[in-house]
Amino acid sequence: MTVSYDAWIGREEESGERISGSAVRAMAATLDLERPPQAGEPLPPGWHWLFFNPVVRRSALASDGHPRRGGFLPPIELPRRLWAGSRIRYLADLPVEAQATRRSRILKIENKTGRSGSLSFLTIEHTISCGGTSCIREEQDIVYREAAPADPSAPAPRSCDQVPQWTRSFLPDTTLLFRYSALTFNGHRIHYDQRYAREAEGYGDLVVHGPLAATLLQQFALERGGGRPLARFDFRGVSPLFVGRAFQLEGRRIEDGTLALWVRGPAGELSMSAAAALR
Numbered sequence: 001m002t003v004s005y006d007a008w009i010g011r012e013e014e015s016g017e018r019i020s021g022s023a024v025r026a027m028a029a030t031l032d033l034e035r036p037p038q039a040g041e042p043l044p045p046g047w048h049w050l051f052f053n054p055v056v057r058r059s060a061l062a063s064d065g066h067p068r069r070g071g072f073l074p075p076i077e078l079p080r081r082l083w084a085g086s087r088i089r090y091l092a093d094l095p096v097e098a099q100a101t102r103r104s105r106i107l108k109i110e111n112k113t114g115r116s117g118s119l120s121f122l123t124i125e126h127t128i129s130c131g132g133t134s135c136i137r138e139e140q141d142i143v144y145r146e147a148a149p150a151d152p153s154a155p156a157p158r159s160c161d162q163v164p165q166w167t168r169s170f171l172p173d174t175t176l177l178f179r180y181s182a183l184t185f186n187g188h189r190i191h192y193d194q195r196y197a198r199e200a201e202g203y204g205d206l207v208v209h210g211p212l213a214a215t216l217l218q219q220f221a222l223e224r225g226g227g228r229p230l231a232r233f234d235f236r237g238v239s240p241l242f243v244g245r246a247f248q249l250e251g252r253r254i255e256d257g258t259l260a261l262w263v264r265g266p267a268g269e270l271s272m273s274a275a276a277a278l279r
Contacts, residue, residue: 005074005109005120012105013072017051019043019098023183024050030179031219042093045222045230046215048128048136052102053185064200065187074109076120078144080201081188083210084121085236087139090229090279094128094135102128107139117146147201157239157269162262165252166224170216172208172243180212208241213272217261220249221276224259228278235274241265 021039027047028036037044056067069075094100107123121143128136174192181191189196190207197203214235221230241247241263251261263272 005076008074008106009109010106011072012103014101014103015052016099016101019051019094019096019100021097024096026179027183030176030183031216037096039097040095042229043096045088045090045218045233046211048094049211049215050183051100052126052128055185061187064196065189065193072104072106073122074106076122076144078118078120079147080145082143082145083237084141084143085210085234086141086214087232087234089137089232090135091137092130092133092135093229094130098130100128100130100135102126120144157265157267157271159268160262160264160270162250162260162270163252164248164250166220167248167250168220169246169248171246172212172241174206174243176212177206177208177243180209184209184211203240204242205245206243208243208247210237210272213237213241213247213263214274216249217251217263217272217274218276220251221259221261221278224251224253225276225278230276231279232277233274234276235261235272237272238270239265241271247271 024043024047025036027050054067060068062068064079064081066081069077103126105125107125110121112119112121121141124140124142126136126138126140127134177191181187186209190201190203191209192206194206197206217235218230218233221233245266247266248264250264251259254260257278259276259278261274261276262270265271
């Protein structure tokens, strides 16, 4: 029987947090940047995911390391939770060390059936404001899936047939995954518990965080955008990346001036697709 979660649609919550310079410095070190953003300077795109994350007691965590279902988010019972993608609008600079507010609202919940079984799609709108000005607006898609042990007969990932104008190789290691999990207070065990990732969720190894890959793509876009800040960044996860396996950040400029961006996995598979627009 399909469970309806319509009562959660429109539900809102609000929280406040300082855009801490210490967290920003730690993120810069994690990404191996020479100079971290200073107090009063704009927070780089994607770095807002360091903030406003739920902090719950260890006894309130589920077996996967996420907070137990319920509360603001509906108690969807499907065991695997994945961040599928986001549509982000950068409306104004969010300064480092500023006091900020995030208002979140559940936009929609859809139940579907796919090749892997039952699926639930949850879309949340987050608006981060500072001093009464909306700085970042994001629609975030979360998908809940059934348990899926490793299946050697599963279809191969979609190959990436795009031709890049720019490309850069990136090798994720266990320290990177550990630091990013710590900075985002993300307890999901697929990023640090190899046995759990393989046996409980059916992955081949530790999984690179989707938002980490999206952050790297946004940094890549800034470097190719002539110093202009991002106005828009949309991304969608396609297939997972794993620790110790180099992937490629790639992209090209489109005729209308926007950027097409993607992550090519180590076997040539498409791992993430994205589009960016500069201010």
